[in-house]
Amino acid sequence: xxxxxxxxxxxxxxxxxxxxxxxxxxxxxxxxxxxxxxxxxxxxxxxxxxxxxxxxxxxxxxxxxxxxxxxxxxxxxxxxxxxxxxxxxxxxxxxxxxxxxxxxxxxxxxxxxxxxxxxxxxxxxxxxxxxxxxxxxxxxxxxxxxxxxxxxxxxxxxxxxxxxxxxxxxxxxxxxxxxxxxxxxxxxxxxxxxxxxxxxxxxxxxxxxxxxxxxxxxxxxxxxxxxxxxxxxxxxxxxxxxxxxxxxxxxxxxxxxxxxxxxxxxxxxxxxxxxxxxxxxxxxxxxxxxxxxxxxxxxxxxxxxxxxxxxxxxxxxxxxxxxxxxxxxxxxxxxxxxxxxxxxxxxxxxxxxxxxxxxxxxxxxxxxxxxxxxxxxxxxxxxxxxxxxxxxxxxxxxxxxxxxxxxxxxxxxx
Amino acid sequence: xxxxxxxxxxxxxxxxxxxxxxxxxxxxxxxxxxxxxxxxxxxxxxxxxxxxxxxxxxxxxxxxxxxxxxxxxxxxxxxxxxxxxxxxxxxxxxxxxxxxxxxxxxxxxxxxxxxxxxxxxxxxxxxxxxxxxxxxxxxxxxxxxxxxxxxxxxxxxxxxxxxxxxxxxxxxxxxxxxxxxxxxxxxxxxxxxxxxxxxxxxxxxxxxxxxxxxxxxxxxxxxxxxxxxxxxxxxxxxxxxxxxxxxxxxxxxxxxxxxxxxxxxxxxxxxxxxxxxxxxxxxxxxxxxxxxxxxxxxxxxxxxxxxxxxxxxxxxxxxxxxxxxxxxxxxxxxxxxxxxxxxxxxxxxxxxxxxxxxxxxxxxxxxxxxxxxxx
Numbered sequence: 001x002x003x004x005x006x007x008x009x010x011x012x013x014x015x016x017x018x019x020x021x022x023x024x025x026x027x028x029x030x031x032x033x034x035x036x037x038x039x040x041x042x043x044x045x046x047x048x049x050x051x052x053x054x055x056x057x058x059x060x061x062x063x064x065x066x067x068x069x070x071x072x073x074x075x076x077x078x079x080x081x082x083x084x085x086x087x088x089x090x091x092x093x094x095x096x097x098x099x100x101x102x103x104x105x106x107x108x109x110x111x112x113x114x115x116x117x118x119x120x121x122x123x124x125x126x127x128x129x130x131x132x133x134x135x136x137x138x139x140x141x142x143x144x145x146x147x148x149x150x151x152x153x154x155x156x157x158x159x160x161x162x163x164x165x166x167x168x169x170x171x172x173x174x175x176x177x178x179x180x181x182x183x184x185x186x187x188x189x190x191x192x193x194x195x196x197x198x199x200x201x202x203x204x205x206x207x208x209x210x211x212x213x214x215x216x217x218x219x220x221x222x223x224x225x226x227x228x229x230x231x232x233x234x235x236x237x238x239x240x241x242x243x244x245x246x247x248x249x250x251x252x253x254x255x256x257x258x259x260x261x262x263x264x265x266x267x268x269x270x271x272x273x274x275x276x277x278x279x280x281x282x283x284x285x286x287x288x289x290x291x292x293x294x295x296x297x298x299x300x301x302x303x304x305x306x307x308x309x310x311x312x313x314x315x316x317x318x319x320x321x322x323x324x325x326x327x328x329x330x331x332x333x334x335x336x337x338x339x340x341x342x343x344x345x346x347x348x349x350x351x352x353x354x355x356x357x358x359x360x361x362x363x364x365x366x367x368x369x370x371x372x373x374x375x376x377x378x379x380x381x382x383x384x385x386x387x388x389x390x391x392x393x394x395x396x397x398x399x400x401x402x403x404x405x406x407x408x409x410x411x412x413x414x
Numbered sequence: 415x416x417x418x419x420x421x422x423x424x425x426x427x428x429x430x431x432x433x434x435x436x437x438x439x440x441x442x443x444x445x446x447x448x449x450x451x452x453x454x455x456x457x458x459x460x461x462x463x464x465x466x467x468x469x470x471x472x473x474x475x476x477x478x479x480x481x482x483x484x485x486x487x488x489x490x491x492x493x494x495x496x497x498x499x500x501x502x503x504x505x506x507x508x509x510x511x512x513x514x515x516x517x518x519x520x521x522x523x524x525x526x527x528x529x530x531x532x533x534x535x536x537x538x539x540x541x542x543x544x545x546x547x548x549x550x551x552x553x554x555x556x557x558x559x560x561x562x563x564x565x566x567x568x569x570x571x572x573x574x575x576x577x578x579x580x581x582x583x584x585x586x587x588x589x590x591x592x593x594x595x596x597x598x599x600x601x602x603x604x605x606x607x608x609x610x611x612x613x614x615x616x617x618x619x620x621x622x623x624x625x626x627x628x629x630x631x632x633x634x635x636x637x638x639x640x641x642x643x644x645x646x647x648x649x650x651x652x653x654x655x656x657x658x659x660x661x662x663x664x665x666x667x668x669x670x671x672x673x674x675x676x677x678x679x680x681x682x683x684x685x686x687x688x689x690x691x692x693x694x695x696x697x698x699x700x701x702x703x704x705x706x707x708x709x710x711x712x713x714x715x716x717x718x719x720x721x722x723x724x725x726x727x728x729x730x731x732x733x734x735x736x737x738x739x740x741x742x743x744x745x746x747x748x749x750x751x752x753x754x755x756x757x758x759x760x761x762x763x764x765x766x767x768x769x770x771x772x773x774x775x776x777x778x779x780x781x782x783x784x785x786x787x788x789x
Binding site: 001002003004005009269273283286289290292293294296297298300301302303304305307308310311312314322325328329380382383384386387388390391392393394395396397 | 415416417418419420483663667670671678679681682684686687688690691692694695698699700702703705706708709712723724727728731773775776777779780783784787
């Protein structure tokens with residue numbers, strides 16, 4: 001049992017570290033480190049531009065999408081090298097958030113299902129951040145029931161004609177391309193009538209409307225499709241096989257490990273170490289210490305769970321569903337930690353943004369936290385994954401499973 | 415990075431699991447639970463024969479000389495089996511105290527006997543309510559004899575010797591405390607068994623009246639040695655707790671698959687699934703914290719005090735959480751004497767207190783984290 005790199009890993013780490021040290025946009029390091037939760041804001045720069053510039057620099061030097069094959073813009077690295085890179089990239093990795101959907105989900109789906117000429121033309125600019133991608137799955141009536149989607153694709157000559165609406169589409173407002181899951185046959189059970197495509201987000205008939213979130217930020221969008229035409233050669237997988245294609249995408253989403261999970265704990269510990277309460281330093285208060293200890297062991301537990309996963313990865317094992325616990329634990333923890341930090345501030349806790357304590361850091365965390373518990377699968381879906389795929393308990397009962405989609409009752413759904 | 419046990423260590427785990435499944439069935443545990451024996455002597459003998467009691471004791475003192483990672487692996491299995499033997503008292507507390515502070519003669523006298531299963535040891539620290547603290551030690555040592563009362567002493571009713579914390583000064587500081595070795599079968603020692611939450615591991619009150627004692631470690635060093643012993647025991651107990659938590663989760667999962675209500679396996683109800691998923695989460699976090707503790711223990715890292723406290727808290731929470739919700743999954747049956755759920759519930763709650771309660775370790779963790787941050 002040790003925390004040491006193998007000689008090859010150590011060499012890779014040293015090379016990565018040296019390159020990052022010489023090339024990263026250090027002027028933003030402090031801001032990126034401090035805005036690890038809540039909102040990532042660069043005061044004097046457009047974060048998208050900074051992110052694109054960093055990504056391009058990485059791509060030109062062969063450090064983009066490390067685990068992708070070289071011919072598609074990657075480096076052909078092992079999974080463990082990807083983890084080492086993430087560790088070394090540290091706060092600069094926050095800039096990759098702009099590309100997380102494209103790199104984590106769209107790219108792998110294209111790799112698995114697109115035609116070779118499409119892979120060669122679309123993937124390298126995706127890897128280098130020149131083109132941004134989004135994923136058009138969720139719908140207003142869907143939520144966790146992704147397969148219940150209603151956006152239609154109808155064949156018209158060599159094209160497909162798309163009508164419908166998507167929602168919760170991260171980054172659609174600055175995306176160039178998207179992968180799109182549609183219904184091509186409403187007369188068969190819901191999982192069987194789906195088909196996947198990719199499309200140019202600038203196509204006529206695509207309308208993107210940003211959603212203002214509870215936090216005040218607008219990271220997500222509604223996307224409307226009115227007679228949007230997609231050529232058949234942009235279909236991913238067979239007609240009617242869209243569900244299997246999307247599972248590949250979702251599996252990739254959940255297998256991302258190694259990046260440090262935000263829990264809010266280091267921020268809270270630091271805050272309590274300096275905060276003075278009426279009776280003295282917060283860190284010496286019995287009740288505060290008990291709370292801190294409770295969260296400390298969750299944070300360290302997650303950290304070492306991730307290290308165990310990395311160890312398994314370096315032995316060539318595949319990351320499994322047990323890695324769902326990171327988001328599940330961290331999501332509600334951030335929310336609780338932020339709530340508690342505000343409680344310690346008393347009445348002043350209500351003041352947010354630049355006017356608030358620590359420039360409103362915990363207030364921003366509080367307002368962003370509910371999203372963390374929902375996006376990429378709610379806490380309840382994460383628990384189902386653990387219960388079903390780790391513990392082997394029965395799947396939820398799905399009464400619509402064998403019913404043709406157009407015969408499923410729709411009352412109360414969009 | 416290889417943050418995992420080695421293949422050899424995993425093999426040892428399999429071996430221990432198989433041995434305990436055979437020799438320590440719930441039926442065997444119940445003999446002690448029902449008060450028909452103070453501990454499982456046959457199992458104790460078997461553990462000695464397998465080399466498990468001396469796995470971390472150096473070969474020169476009659477042990478296997480393997481190491482503490484190996485001991486962690488065995489501890490987990492002892493917890494999984496809910497073994498009714500004085501393993502933690504003898505191996506984690508008494509043997510560790512001897513390894514840290516014992517003279518060559520003391521080690522030669524007791525460690526081979528421990529490894530051979532011929533001597534049961536314990537730590538006599540507590541004197542009624544309260545957590546580990548020098549100010550809670552009232553028992554005095556003077557002129558080579560001890561006077562005072564220790565209570566509760568884990569496995570005190572069956573122990574051959576005890577490491578006893580005694581007051582030897584009146585400065586009001588930690589160095590008032592010294593440790594002593596006492597042969598409990600000699601004169602001046604009165605042992606009374608106490609009823610307790612977990613009858614599979616006894617508790618006793620021990621009264622010392624001019625009981626002969628020999629110093630263990632230097633005078634005035636008692637508290638510093640004790641802190642090290644407690645930290646090491648915290649990691650080892652954490653593995654027992656992880657083993658117990660895992661077993662409780664497994665029992666709950668199996669029952670949820672087996673039991674039909676409202677025409678369905680109860681494990682198909684989301685409320686039950688989610689309860690079991692949460693048990694898995696807490697057991698996993700505890701396991702990961704314990705692995706870190708094991709690494710720190712086995713390398714004697716500077717991080718040990720912090721890692722030990724984190725492992726202790728996390729494993730205590732996980733075992734209590736899994737043991738109580740295992741009963742909940744079982745419904746009314748879980749609350750019967752006949753089902754095994756309560757054995758783990760008892761063990762979980764007794765173990766939560768044995769090295770000082772959760773609030774004590776929370777305090778320790780924050781102090782240690784502060785110290786590290788200040789450094």
